[in-house]
Amino acid sequence: QKEVEQDPGPLSVPEGAIVSLNCTYSNSAFQYFMWYRQYSRKGPELLMYTYSSGNKEDGRFTAQVDKSSKYISLFIRDSQPSDSATYLCAMSPYGNNRLAFGKGNQVVVIP
Amino acid sequence: NAGVTQTPKFQVLKTGQSMTLQCAQDMNHEYMSWYRQDPGMGLRLIHYSVGAGITDQGEVPNGYNVSRSTTEDFPLRLLSAAPSQTSVYFCASSYTKTGGQIGYTFGSGTRLTVV
Numbered sequence: 001q002k003e004v005e006q007d008p009g010p011l012s013v014p015e016g017a018i019v020s021l022n023c024t025y026s027n028s029a030f031q032y033f034m035w036y037r038q039y040s041r042k043g044p045e046l047l048m049y050t051y052s053s054g055n056k057e058d059g060r061f062t063a064q065v066d067k068s069s070k071y072i073s074l075f076i077r078d079s080q081p082s083d084s085a086t087y088l089c090a091m092s093p094y095g096n097n098r099l100a101f102g103k104g105n106q107v108v109v110i111p
Numbered sequence: 112n113a114g115v116t117q118t119p120k121f122q123v124l125k126t127g128q129s130m131t132l133q134c135a136q137d138m139n140h141e142y143m144s145w146y147r148q149d150p151g152m153g154l155r156l157i158h159y160s161v162g163a164g165i166t167d168q169g170e171v172p173n174g175y176n177v178s179r180s181t182t183e184d185f186p187l188r189l190l191s192a193a194p195s196q197t198s199v200y201f202c203a204s205s206y207t208k209t210g211g212q213i214g215y216t217f218g219s220g221t222r223l224t225v226v
Binding site: 041043046098102 | 115142144151152153154156159161169201203205214215216217218219220
């Protein structure tokens, strides 16, 4: 079992819809949780960062962490065509710089 | 502020050839790493460094060498290229914070094809 599981299946939504992405993980030592956005033929860029459990909101983006269920989510409200990208979850333990990545989830927002 | 710069952006190699992928960062970050990204496989860690003179292996180190003589540079060497090393390679850096890091800054990638 990989440390981080993320369903890579492409997700197509109409513009304005809510996009819901999630990852599960097996390592209970993970304390830092991140979401990266990667546009085609570009490097990943940090989108959201949370520490331990809870919610974090930044504009149209909300990240949730449920450590009891080992489950993290990213929600994108009022999705725009510019949100079309691959979204990767990543996480690391306390005091460790090595990130474990999910495989990424391709999102297409249709105008 | 250039961030993380990778060169070259594209490269075609013949099987058995060697080459070096360059990575430089101007943010004075201590931690640097190399990943490869393949369809359906996500990002896999090849090698990483926690500071000048210190390197360690990641998940898929075979066929690759690294060194870290300065804080700024972290080159990745392919010793004898194989078709299985066809991939997109990303270099990333981050600063070390007590208890963990906020996130990485990635370069724009090197697309390598081995024929």
